Amino acid sequence: MTNSATTKKPRRSGRVRRRAGAVSAPAELPPDFEAWFRDHRESVYRYVRFRVATREVAEDITSEVFLKALRALDRYDPGRSRPRTWLLRIARNAVTDHLRKLRRRGSLHISLDRAPDLVSDGPSQEERLLRAEELRRLFNAAATLREADQEVLSLRYGAGLENAEIAESLKITANAVAVRIHRALARLREAVAEQSGQAGNR
Amino acid sequence: MTRRRDRTAEPPGFPEIRSPDLARLDRDLREIVIEERSSFAAELRAELAAEHARLLSATSPYSGWVRPARLTAAAVVLLAAGTLTVPAARTFMAGLLLPAAEQAGPVTEAEPVAADPSGASAVLYLVPETGEPPEAETRDDASPPPEPNEGRAPDGPPPAPTLPDILDRDQARRTVAKEYPVSLQEAGVGGVVRMLFWVGPDGVAETPEVRNSSGVPRLDQAALRAARSIRFQPATRLGLPVGTWVQFSIRFVPNARGSQPAPENQTFEIPPIN
Incomplete structure (x- = not known):
């Protein structure tokens, strides 16, 4: 390969090196x-x-x-x-x-069946495994809900927000949040029952 | 009507869940524990700190469009593309860059083609594409200008310059597929990563950097790894391989079936790993 002046790689600016240094430097937020x-x-x-x-x-x-x-x-x-x-x-x-x-x-x-990061606090290993399996099924069923239901349940049980905080986030009243959670739980119950029925029929 | 009645029947405040079934669901959902990967917080903290440092510095990527180095690279790419593909642009760019050759017509390259027969050395002139006689420019004022036809290459016009291309598309596809994280494929996560890198005369990509992120850091990293592994047919000028800056995009498509690697400045798709 020719190594003439035209093929010489241009010098890079120092920006990349400084940026790389910034990553490794003791950093503050x-x-x-x-x-x-x-x-x-x-x-x-x-x-x-x-x-x-x-x-x-x-x-x-x-x-x-x-x-x-x-x-x-x-x-x-x-x-x-x-x-x-x-x-x-x-x-x-x-x-x-x-x-x-x-x-x-x-x-x-x-499929969420392989989600390995859902665990449960149980007294024994066996109970923990069984409980984790139940929770996994619950998680799967929740994923079948409509988006608004998933949203409110995730804010409550995922982010751990109180109703007032959910209300602030969704720009609705706390009462409306409570009602939405109640209805989402009811639909989740149906979804769990449906999934259990499907599992039983297999 | 029924829904309306239900809503008004609920007591104001309604924080508690009275139905036993729903109360059990509520308890179960509260019991779900999600284990965060142990190093995730530290990694994210470092990423944020680096980002903060970049934002504070004048070299922030968010001022990237005005950075001279980026502008220079963009200008080089545009110049190369314009010069090599459009005859009118070739003429215009040559007029801008090589004022002494304004009268020489469409120009591809300044090249030492032949020595002056009188013995004067370093006679340079431009090789025109048309039949117009080239205008000579000498470093030795004492030497007479060469005859027009002496400046032409003996075997006719020089070979047209070429842009870099992927050397082996199948191999490139396999390389990219190999770098595509399986977990992201399974999660249906894809995206397009546009990179800028230098393709040397040996066809090796060097110092790739992300120009347009996919938004998924792991995809960006995969694209950079793939770019370093892909081999290219180097650009050529006057038949000789030369290095050049190249913008190149890789599209990760989790559900794509089959794909064709596209040439420079285009994207190519890769199939999922089965």
């Missing part, structure tokens, strides 16, 4: 954001994990949520929402985008 990350990361992750099929996707979306929040930090208005509500609003949008993409590709329905 804005103090407020550091606190949000510490206090609300688990809540956001659990919410996302309740909405998507696998741990990997949940991790990707959670990363995306905090990166977006960091970039938009100067646009956060504490007068309008609390940090956790704001973060969860970003998470809701990210999950919605993700599900929309899956739906467009026709690959929305994904």
Whole structure:
């Protein structure tokens, strides 16, 4: 191969090296954001994990949520929402985008049977396994609910929000939240019964 | 009507769940424990800190469109594409870059083609595409200008320049498929990653970097790994392999069946791993 002047690779600017250095440097976050990350990361992750099929996707979306929040930090208005509500609003949008993409590709329905990160607190190993299996079935059934039901259940049982916080997030009243949760649970009960019936017929 | 009656029948506040079945479901859902991967928080924290550092610095990717290096790379790619593909653009760009050759007509390259018969060295002139006689430009003022026809290559016009292309498309497809994380395929996660990298005269891609992210960091990483492994037919100029910057996209499609790798500046799809 010719090694003439025309084939010599141009010098790269120092930007890439500095960027790489920035990754490895002892890094700091804005103090407020550091606190949000510490206090609300688990809540956001659990919410996302309740909405998507696998741990990997949940991790990707959670990363995306905090990166977006960091970039938009100067646009956060504490007068309008609390940090956790704001973060969860970003998470809701990210999950919605993700599900929309899956739906467009026709690959929305994904088996959750191999979800390895759902566990249960039980006294014995056997009981834990049985309980984990029950919870897995419950999780599967919840994934068949309509999106609004999944949304409210994920905010309550995934993110662990109180009704008032869900109300703030969804911009509805706390009473309306309670009613939605009640109805979503009723539909979940039907879905679980339906799945149990299908399993019994096999 | 029934729904309306039900709603008004519920007591204000309604925090508790009275039905035993629903109360059990409520308890079960509260018991669901989701184990986070142990290193996830630390990894995400590091990613955020790096992002914060980038945002603080003048070299932030969010000011990337105005960064001189990026602009230079974009200009090089545009210049190469415009010069090599459109005759009118070739003429225009040559006029911009090589003012001394303004009268020489459409130009492809400045090239030392022949020595002056009088013995003067380093006679340079431009090789025109048309039959117009080339205008000479010498470094030795004492030497006479060469005859027009002496400047032509003895075997006719020089070979047309070529752009890089994938050397083996099947191999490239296998390479990309191999890098596509199975977990993302199973989750139906795909996307397009646009990269910029240097294809050397040996056909090896170097220093790939993501220009347009897929939004999924692991897909971006997979694309970068694949780019380093794919071998290219290098660009050529006057028949000789030369290095060039290339924009290249890889599309990860979880449900795609079969695919054709496309040439530079296009995307190619890969099938899922069975």
